[in-house]
Amino acid sequence: MKAGIHPEYHEINVVMTDGTQYKTRSCWGKAGDTIRLDIDPKSHPAWTGVQRIMDTGGQVAKFNKRFGGLGTKK
Secondary structure, eight states: OTTSOOOOEEEEEEEESOOEEEEEESSSSOOOOOOOOOSTTTTTHHOOOOOOOOSSSSSSHHHHHHHTTTTTTO
């Protein structure tokens, strides 16, 4: 590696949404800093398989009304 062009790589603490902690190496922050995750594999729907639909201003209802019967044979 060329000297002087790479960011500092150091150990940080990671706190998951359920409070569990682990140490990893990263370029984020300074050595010993703590990063608290809002989304992690234990809580994100992509990994848990549990989906929630957030209906902001009836957008989901409007979509279902408009395209609800698409693809169904009558």
